[in-house]
Amino acid sequence: LIVTDATGSSDPFVVVNGSGRIPKDFSTETKVIDKCLEPKWEEHFKLPTIGKPNKPTVVYLTVFDKDKVSKNDFMGYAEITVTPEQIQKYALEPKIFELKLGARPKKAKDQKLLKEKGDIGTIKVSLRSALVNFK
Numbered sequence: 001l002i003v004t005d006a007t008g009s010s011d012p013f014v015v016v017n018g019s020g021r022i023p024k025d026f027s028t029e030t031k032v033i034d035k036c037l038e039p040k041w042e043e044h045f046k047l048p049t050i051g052k053p054n055k056p057t058v059v060y061l062t063v064f065d066k067d068k069v070s071k072n073d074f075m076g077y078a079e080i081t082v083t084p085e086q087i088q089k090y091a092l093e094p095k096i097f098e099l100k101l102g103a104r105p106k107k108a109k110d111q112k113l114l115k116e117k118g119d120i121g122t123i124k125v126s127l128r129s130a131l132v133n134f135k
Contacts, residue, residue: 001037001101001121004065004073009035011066012075014123020057020081021049032066057082061123063101074110076101076120080127087129094128 004010011034017027026048033039049057059080065073078099082090089095101120103110114120 001039001063001075002117003037004075005035007035010037010073010075011035012039012063013066014041015062015064016045016047016059018047018057018059021051021053021055022047022057022059023050053084053087056084057087059125059127061099061125062104063121063123074104074107074113076123077104077110078102078123078125080125082127082129090127090129094126097125097127099123099125 001010001012011032013032014030015027016029028045030041030043033041047057047059059082061078061080063075063077065075067073078101080097080099086095100122103114
């Protein structure tokens with residue numbers, strides 16, 4: 001990940017939310033890992049789903065640097081789109097995604113960061129679905 005603090009490090013955390021079958025008001029985040037450019041969160045989250053299972057699900061991952069005094073600094077963004085067929089497949093075997101971080105859609109400030117820093121890092125995510133059948 002990129003350096004965002006004057007100390008030559010960052011205090012990263014990830015905000016996880018989504019769209020499609022993930023409720024709009026759902027959001028969760030990882031713990032902050034202090035002074036680290038290669039964090040390993042190894043955390044598990046249950047993402048609630050709503051609606052018909054024929055709709056794709058999009059998981060948004062936004063990385064920030066935690067600041068105690070000012071607003072948290074944006075560090076990168078990635079998303080995973082999962083089709084209903086993939087959801088069934090990932091119930092049997094988890095899928096690992098290695099995602100290059102980029103800018104959030106429609107955020108000019110993020111585009112500026114990309115131009116200044118170039119490569120802002122990658123994030124590796126393991127996705128496993130749990131299928132629930134109601135009868």
